[in-house]
Amino acid sequence: MKICVLVKEVPDAAVEKRMDPSTKRLDRSGEKNLNPFDTHAIEAAMQIKEGGAVDVDEIVAVTMGPESAVRALHKAVSLGADRSVHLTDPALAGSDVCATGYALAQVLKAESPDLVLLGQQSDDGECYTVGAVVADHLQMPSLTQVIKIDVQDGKLRCERQAEYGYDTVEVELPAVISVGDAINEPRYPSLKAIMGAKKKPLDTKSAADVGIDPSRVGEQGSRTAVLAINPPPAKEPGEIIEDEDTDETVQKIVSWLEERKLLA
Amino acid sequence: MSGILVYALHYQGEFNKNSLGAVSQGAKLARELGQDAAAVVVGGDDLTDELCASLGKYGVSKVYRAKAPEGLAQPVVDVMAKVIRDNGYSYALFGGGLLGFEIGAGLTARLGAGVTMEVTAIKAQDGKLVAERPILQDSAVVDVDYVGEPGIVIGRLNAFEIEESGGGPAQVEDVDVQLSEWSTKAKMVQRGEQRGADVNIEDADILVAGGRGLGKAEGFRMCEELAEALGGAVAATRAVVDAGWYPYAAQIGQTGKTVAPKLYLAAGISGAIQHKVGMQNSENIVAINKDPNAPIFEFSDLGIVGDLNKILPKLIEAVKAKKGG
Ligand SMILES: Cc1cc2nc3c(=O)[nH]c(=O)nc-3n(C[C@H](O)[C@H](O)[C@H](O)COP(=O)(O)OP(=O)(O)OC[C@H]3O[C@@H](n4cnc5c(N)ncnc54)[C@H](O)[C@@H]3O)c2cc1C
Ligand SMILES: Nc1ncnc2c1ncn2[C@@H]1O[C@H](COP(=O)(O)O)[C@@H](O)[C@H]1O
Numbered sequence: 001m002k003i004c005v006l007v008k009e010v011p012d013a014a015v016e017k018r019m020d021p022s023t024k025r026l027d028r029s030g031e032k033n034l035n036p037f038d039t040h041a042i043e044a045a046m047q048i049k050e051g052g053a054v055d056v057d058e059i060v061a062v063t064m065g066p067e068s069a070v071r072a073l074h075k076a077v078s079l080g081a082d083r084s085v086h087l088t089d090p091a092l093a094g095s096d097v098c099a100t101g102y103a104l105a106q107v108l109k110a111e112s113p114d115l116v117l118l119g120q121q122s123d124d125g126e127c128y129t130v131g132a133v134v135a136d137h138l139q140m141p142s143l144t145q146v147i148k149i150d151v152q153d154g155k156l157r158c159e160r161q162a163e164y165g166y167d168t169v170e171v172e173l174p175a176v177i178s179v180g181d182a183i184n185e186p187r188y189p190s191l192k193a194i195m196g197a198k199k200k201p202l203d204t205k206s207a208a209d210v211g212i213d214p215s216r217v218g219e220q221g222s223r224t225a226v227l228a229i230n231p232p233p234a235k236e237p238g239e240i241i242e243d244e245d246t247d248e249t250v251q252k253i254v255s256w257l258e259e260r261k262l263l264a
Numbered sequence: 265m266s267g268i269l270v271y272a273l274h275y276q277g278e279f280n281k282n283s284l285g286a287v288s289q290g291a292k293l294a295r296e297l298g299q300d301a302a303a304v305v306v307g308g309d310d311l312t313d314e315l316c317a318s319l320g321k322y323g324v325s326k327v328y329r330a331k332a333p334e335g336l337a338q339p340v341v342d343v344m345a346k347v348i349r350d351n352g353y354s355y356a357l358f359g360g361g362l363l364g365f366e367i368g369a370g371l372t373a374r375l376g377a378g379v380t381m382e383v384t385a386i387k388a389q390d391g392k393l394v395a396e397r398p399i400l401q402d403s404a405v406v407d408v409d410y411v412g413e414p415g416i417v418i419g420r421l422n423a424f425e426i427e428e429s430g431g432g433p434a435q436v437e438d439v440d441v442q443l444s445e446w447s448t449k450a451k452m453v454q455r456g457e458q459r460g461a462d463v464n465i466e467d468a469d470i471l472v473a474g475g476r477g478l479g480k481a482e483g484f485r486m487c488e489e490l491a492e493a494l495g496g497a498v499a500a501t502r503a504v505v506d507a508g509w510y511p512y513a514a515q516i517g518q519t520g521k522t523v524a525p526k527l528y529l530a531a532g533i534s535g536a537i538q539h540k541v542g543m544q545n546s547e548n549i550v551a552i553n554k555d556p557n558a559p560i561f562e563f564s565d566l567g568i569v570g571d572l573n574k575i576l577p578k579l580i581e582a583v584k585a586k587k588g589g
Binding site: 017018019024026096097098101102105124126127128129130131132133134135136137139140141142143144145147157160161162163164165166167168169170171172175180181182216222223224225226227228229230231232233235238239240241242243246247249250251253254256257258260262263 | 446
């Protein structure tokens with residue numbers, strides 16, 4: 001079995017994220033990192049490989065992004081992927097969900113995986129949708145927000161929370177599954193794995209390499225356009241107490257609650 | 265093309281509240297655009313003529329009904345893609361919830377359509393819809409326009425109000441859909457399992473909610489003690505429910521419950537959007553978190569930056585002393 005894991009490079013959690021008012025795209029300067037939600041997808045792939053219920057021949061990390069995104073691939077490889085594929089092309093810049101999902105599906109078609117794993121969301125885009133878009137292009141069954149995967153008789157038995165409680169769904173392979181962050185506790189890469197990551201095979205692909213129709217990607221292929229960026233509705237800032245002397249802090253909380261008649 | 269098609273999710277013979285909000289919103293926007301709104305329902309025999317026609321109350325004149333497996337997105341993608349293609353709808357609209365995300369995403373691929381998600385408001389402008397979508401953890405709101413048709417709008421939980429517009433029963437039309445081969449390759453084994461005890465939190469005036477910051481399942485004892493001292497109940501985040509620390513029935517948020525108590529005291533909760541949407545209308549929000557940058561401080565009335573393990577035990581004692589004295 002071959003597993004492809006979709007990973008994305010995102011601004012580091014410590015970086016204040018903002019929109020660039022001139023391009024109306026995310027300002028991508030500053031420190032970047034592998035999308036933390038994707039580490040759960042890599043870990044899920046590793047656990048399937050190590051679980052023994054099915055033979056996993058290889059785990060391939062796949063990303064679409066600018067040149068700098070190779071670092072996210074190195075990180076993915078240090079966490080267990082065997083090799084990686086980097087789709088990068090100026091024509092892809094500014095792609096929306098519709099265009100991104102199509103482009104990623106084109107790279108994946110060239111790999112023909114038995115299983116595609118994704119994170120529950122990208123930390124910057126927060127779209128929650130790329131998995132299901134990719135699945136439809138690949139004509140594969142799909143499920144998102146999965147928190148348990150068991151491989152049984154060549155099928156996946158998945159659990160997740162949906163609108164009315166926990167659902168258990170059996171999914172035939174090949175399939176596209178996005179995993180929730182409660183599915184596992186990602187391991188830390190070993191020093192050796194970090195050092196070795198750059199030596200693992202990395203394929204760089206252009207849009208033409210994977211047969212992407214240029215009119216369907218980038219800004220011109222996108223089906224949404226940002227008209228304006230506005231501040232959120234104003235809200236009175238709340239009171240903040242830094243806990244230095246806990247007895248004092250607790251007294252302040254109690255008076256605050258009393259003033260609002262919440263201790264009656 | 266013209267008109268708005270709204271997906272209405274149902275379960276055990278009842279429509280989802282967020283779907284009814286979306287139906288009301290779709291009908292209202294269609295009126296503003298001078299177009300029609302219709303709903304689409306997918307499921308089994310519990311979708312009676314009467315149940316489907318009842319959507320007319322919320323302003324739609326027509327309901328498309330298809331027989332297909334329930335609780336999974338891809339069969340609904342097949343149904344909606346056909347209805348949109350055959351009837352030329354300009355927009356597909358979804359209320360907040362997990363399936364809406366998946367169906368909307370599938371339609372995006374199938375129809376080469378633009379999609380917006382977590383939408384908090386929709387404007388009818390120059391004969392088109394413009395979606396307002398908060399981004400970057402609600403630190404900005406973008407107005408998004410659709411290029412070409414159809415456009416897919418996925419709402420945020422509780423974004424759209426349920427409004428009865430005084431319409432009569434909607435006309436029900438059965439649609440026969442050949443499911444795609446891949447849509448039949450996922451099968452529901454068990455749906456809507458309620459894990460853990462059945463607790464009632466919706467009627468409580470005071471909720472003490474715990475998150476991953478409690479460190480372990482036993483951490484919830486502190487929440488229980490504080491809730492008891494305050495005369496309230498205990499709530500939880502998805503992270504801790506999925507981890508098995510607390511029952512699902514106590515979960516607040518997108519796939520849990522929506523509450524608006526007099527006091528919501530959040531301990532060790534980061535304040536992710538999917539949690540926020542279930543509790544942001546609480547009268548008073550108090551948050552204890554050791555990370556001064558935690559998003560929850562952006563919408564709490566009183567924020568305490570500190571370690572809950574130090575604060576909660578003393579707070580429990582102090583509240584007990586006050587209440588007892
Ligand atoms: C489709 C979808 C649906 C979802 N539905 C829901 C839902 O219904 N409900 C829901 O809650 N979430 C939901 N989520 C998940 C949500 O995005 C968050 O992952 C989740 O709410 C985080 O839970 P948490 O705050 O407990 O954990 P974390 O985000 O891990 O936060 C823990 C917090 O505890 C703080 N902390 C740690 N130690 C201490 C200490 N000693 N003292 C004080 N503070 C401490 C940390 O600083 C941190 O801010 C959903 C996500 C998706 C994608
Ligand atoms: N540009 C990209 N390259 C590779 N994977 C991506 C990309 N964008 C999104 N993904 C994957 O899709 C998941 C969901 O992202 P999103 O729908 O943007 O919230 C992420 O966790 C990644 O696994």
